[in-house]
Amino acid sequence: MALEIKKTFDKENDRWVIKPNGEIDIYTSPEFKETLLDLIEESETDIVINGENLDYIDSTGLGVLISGLKKLKEKERNIIIINIKKNINKLLDITGLNKVFIVKECK
Amino acid sequence: MALEIKKTFDKENDRWVIKPNGEIDIYTSPEFKETLLDLIEESETDIVINGENLDYIDSTGLGVLISGLKKLKEKERNIIIINIKKNINKLLDITGLNKVFIVKECK
Amino acid sequence: MNDNNNKDHIKLSLPNKPEFVSVARLTASSIASRVGFNIEDIEDIKVAIGEACTNAIQHSSLNENDSYEIEFILDIDKLIINIRDKGNGKCKKDIKTPNVEELKESGLGLFIIKTLMDEVECISCEDKGTEIRMVKRIEVGV
Amino acid sequence: MNDNNNKDHIKLSLPNKPEFVSVARLTASSIASRVGFNIEDIEDIKVAIGEACTNAIQHSSLNENDSYEIEFILDIDKLIINIRDKGNGKCKKDIKTPNVEELKESGLGLFIIKTLMDEVECISCEDKGTEIRMVKRIEVGV
Numbered sequence: 001m002a003l004e005i006k007k008t009f010d011k012e013n014d015r016w017v018i019k020p021n022g023e024i025d026i027y028t029s030p031e032f033k034e035t036l037l038d039l040i041e042e043s044e045t046d047i048v049i050n051g052e053n054l055d056y057i058d059s060t061g062l063g064v065l066i067s068g069l070k071k072l073k074e075k076e077r078n079i080i081i082i083n084i085k086k087n088i089n090k091l092l093d094i095t096g097l098n099k100v101f102i103v104k105e106c107k
Numbered sequence: 108m109a110l111e112i113k114k115t116f117d118k119e120n121d122r123w124v125i126k127p128n129g130e131i132d133i134y135t136s137p138e139f140k141e142t143l144l145d146l147i148e149e150s151e152t153d154i155v156i157n158g159e160n161l162d163y164i165d166s167t168g169l170g171v172l173i174s175g176l177k178k179l180k181e182k183e184r185n186i187i188i189i190n191i192k193k194n195i196n197k198l199l200d201i202t203g204l205n206k207v208f209i210v211k212e213c214k
Numbered sequence: 215m216n217d218n219n220n221k222d223h224i225k226l227s228l229p230n231k232p233e234f235v236s237v238a239r240l241t242a243s244s245i246a247s248r249v250g251f252n253i254e255d256i257e258d259i260k261v262a263i264g265e266a267c268t269n270a271i272q273h274s275s276l277n278e279n280d281s282y283e284i285e286f287i288l289d290i291d292k293l294i295i296n297i298r299d300k301g302n303g304k305c306k307k308d309i310k311t312p313n314v315e316e317l318k319e320s321g322l323g324l325f326i327i328k329t330l331m332d333e334v335e336c337i338s339c340e341d342k343g344t345e346i347r348m349v350k351r352i353e354v355g356v
Numbered sequence: 357m358n359d360n361n362n363k364d365h366i367k368l369s370l371p372n373k374p375e376f377v378s379v380a381r382l383t384a385s386s387i388a389s390r391v392g393f394n395i396e397d398i399e400d401i402k403v404a405i406g407e408a409c410t411n412a413i414q415h416s417s418l419n420e421n422d423s424y425e426i427e428f429i430l431d432i433d434k435l436i437i438n439i440r441d442k443g444n445g446k447c448k449k450d451i452k453t454p455n456v457e458e459l460k461e462s463g464l465g466l467f468i469i470k471t472l473m474d475e476v477e478c479i480s481c482e483d484k485g486t487e488i489r490m491v492k493r494i495e496v497g498v
């Protein structure tokens with residue numbers, strides 16, 4: 001599998017954590033979109049993307065994050081990105097998306 | 108670099124050890140051939156191939172080992188292959204070369 | 215393009231299907247590594263190729279049985295990559311910096327390529343398809 | 357080959373140069389992994405492709421500016437790979453088990469392919485070149 005997605009609820013901080021494992025690209029982003037948007041639909045919390053095991057993301061994957069954020073903003077909630085790898089941080093940086101999402105604890 | 112080759116003299120056992128690091132294929136086997144045949148030319152000992160860091164070998168690489176063995180046999184010496192990886196052991200097995208070289212300590 | 219005659223050419227043709235974009239990325243990485251790029255440049259090339267292939271699939275014919283072609287031209291001091299599709303999409307001449315604050319889900323691809331590569335051009339030719347041409351220079355001393 | 361029309365085709369064209377055989381191996385690995393082969397089968401396919409490319413380079417025109425082509429045909433239950441060169445070499449019809457005790461340095465390539473793949477054929481066509489055609493079946497339940 002090119003992408004596996006884990007969802008867990010972080011009770012301590014009262015928020016959902018999504019941990020994608022592998023690559024988010026044109027092939028796998030529909031699956032990522034479904035998981036993210038379903039979760040946003042159901043929940044009222046901030047959503048954390050734990051990028052620890054995310055090796056690659058392309059513009060379609062970034063587009064999914066953006067559409068998720070748009071929905072979350074309506075609820076005055078946010079997407080918090082943690083533990084991302086250097087190559088992905090570079091992408092957030094050059095697109096300016098690091099100012100749109102909350103990006104923390106870069107590796 | 109696709110291939111790096113280390114040569115060391117094993118005093119304890121009085122023999123040369125060659126440790127190829129990377130891949131031996133049609134591109135890198137000329138270099139491997141030069142190293143092996145030069146060493147055989149100069150020395151009178153058995154030669155050990157330590158396959159610990161050898162990821163891949165193709166028929167041109169096996170051909171180099173065979174030509175080395177041919178030269179060593181004239182001196183009544185041998186090629187001893189140690190620590191090879193499973194995929195390379197499979198090749199020695201299917202070609203029958205595991206009966207021609209001395210293959211030891213497979214991983 | 216007469217001066218490309220003596221350069222090494224590698225061509226890869228892939229079906230218009232999302233599942234094979236990863237093959238393009240891996241092939242590009244292995245070519246870039248063979249040519250002598252450093253790890254960061256290899257990653258840049260991989261990302262740029264991924265975006266260009268994604269565009270070829272998304273903005274071209276949408277016919278899954280069609281294919282698109284990637285050509286790698288290996289020059290002494292640079293790698294030239296052309297991605298050609300058979301669609302009838304129209305590429306814009308200038309690549310704008312996206313305003314991500316607007317939270318638009320699309321429009322990042324060409325900009326990402328532009329940032330990571332030394333040159334990009336997107337040329338659409340009516341009826342014949344679109345070609346994205348990009349260049350990455352090999353740093354001296356690598 | 358009309359029945360190949362609906363199958364996914366991937367083509368890779370490489371210069372007749374030893375340094376690019378590793379690109380063929382990596383591309384083949386990534387296709388095989390995308391198609392769903394297990395790790396051992398992927399390794400077998402990689403080795404077989406490597407041998408076929410080596411033959412295309414060694415036994416064909418020897419003109420470094422020429423190229424050879426690898427075609428991957430993705431069928432439901434198998435991967436078909438054709439490696440075509442433009443040389444004037446002659447392939448033997450039958451692939452013999454090498455007698456390695458004789459310490460001959462060559463003659464292992466086709467035998468290795470035969471052992472690792474489910475089918476191999478080497479067809480030389482005078483003036484047109486040689487085609488090595490090999491098939492690896494996907495195990496049920498993988």
Ligand SMILES: Nc1ncnc2c1ncn2[C@@H]1O[C@H](COP(=O)(O)OP(=O)(O)O)[C@@H](O)[C@H]1O
Nearest residue numbers: 269270273303304305320321322323324325344
């Ligand atoms: N291969 C292509 N064929 C046709 N049009 C293209 C192609 N690539 C890009 N374009 C055009 O350029 C625009 C910008 O592309 P891009 O920056 O990748 O963003 P996106 O693909 O998300 O729209 C596309 O919306 C499309 O109109």
Ligand SMILES: Nc1ncnc2c1ncn2[C@@H]1O[C@H](COP(=O)(O)OP(=O)(O)O)[C@@H](O)[C@H]1O
Nearest residue numbers: 411412415445446447462463464465466467486
């Ligand atoms: N692509 C090819 N073009 C022409 N002849 C070939 C080709 N591949 C194989 N052959 C012929 O088949 C023989 C056996 O090939 P192989 O088993 O790979 O051993 P080797 O290449 O070491 O001779 C070669 O010596 C050559 O005569």
